[in-house]
Amino acid sequence: MAEYTTVLLDFDDTLVDTESLKNKAFDHFVSDKLKRPDILRKSGQSSIAVLRAGLSGEDSDVVDKICFDYNKFQFEFMSSSINSSNILFDDTVRFIEFLASSNFKYTVVTTSTREVFEMVSRKAGIIAYFDLAKVVTKSDVKSGLEKPHPYPYELAMSKLNVSKKECLIIEDSLSGLLSATDSGADVCFLNRKGESKDFDLNQVKYEVNGLDEVVGFLMK
Numbered sequence: 001m002a003e004y005t006t007v008l009l010d011f012d013d014t015l016v017d018t019e020s021l022k023n024k025a026f027d028h029f030v031s032d033k034l035k036r037p038d039i040l041r042k043s044g045q046s047s048i049a050v051l052r053a054g055l056s057g058e059d060s061d062v063v064d065k066i067c068f069d070y071n072k073f074q075f076e077f078m079s080s081s082i083n084s085s086n087i088l089f090d091d092t093v094r095f096i097e098f099l100a101s102s103n104f105k106y107t108v109v110t111t112s113t114r115e116v117f118e119m120v121s122r123k124a125g126i127i128a129y130f131d132l133a134k135v136v137t138k139s140d141v142k143s144g145l146e147k148p149h150p151y152p153y154e155l156a157m158s159k160l161n162v163s164k165k166e167c168l169i170i171e172d173s174l175s176g177l178l179s180a181t182d183s184g185a186d187v188c189f190l191n192r193k194g195e196s197k198d199f200d201l202n203q204v205k206y207e208v209n210g211l212d213e214v215v216g217f218l219m220k
Helices: 019-033 047-054 060-079 092-101 114-124 151-160 174-182 212-218
Strands: 006-009 105-108 167-171 186-190 206-208
Touching: 006 151, 019 047, 019 060, 047 060, 060 114, 092 105, 092 212, 105 151, 151 167, 151 174, 167 174, 167 212, 174 186, 206 212
Parallel strands: 006 105, 006 167, 167 186, 186 206
Antiparallel strands: none
């Protein structure tokens, strides 16, 4: 019998190869639109949180308008760049189909807005695999409670009506790992690129290079 009943999945760079596109969109916006190339986003960070931090001395209404404009810009930039052949990892569909056929509960917890999540999932051809009411996006989380705060994962557990002891969280970024470990659930670090992280890996239960490796310990 499996130790876990539920798998909570990060989205960007876990199921879909989008972080490079997000970084390009962000760099274009801050350099060309804002003329603020000093505002830097790291993979896995909420773009809006980074913008708000970089613009902390500005009028709040101005910052709100910039963030609104950025969300629109990012959506259009990514929408024009994505198709199923350039966005899905080789193991994504195989892993989701394994979860569904093995009767695991699962959902996505992402720092993307709901609009971006649904657009990317639709273009990637995987949106039908998800119960959208159970997906947790940036749009579902108040400012200040995004990853690395544990709240997004706590919200996902509540939506699925499961306890932290039933869950395995699969994450790839520093902010995601912090959010996941602080939620109290077991965590699997998905290290697709073999990168080192400024994170105490003693806090995670597993480290893998691809989703196929996860199947083995889910079925123990």
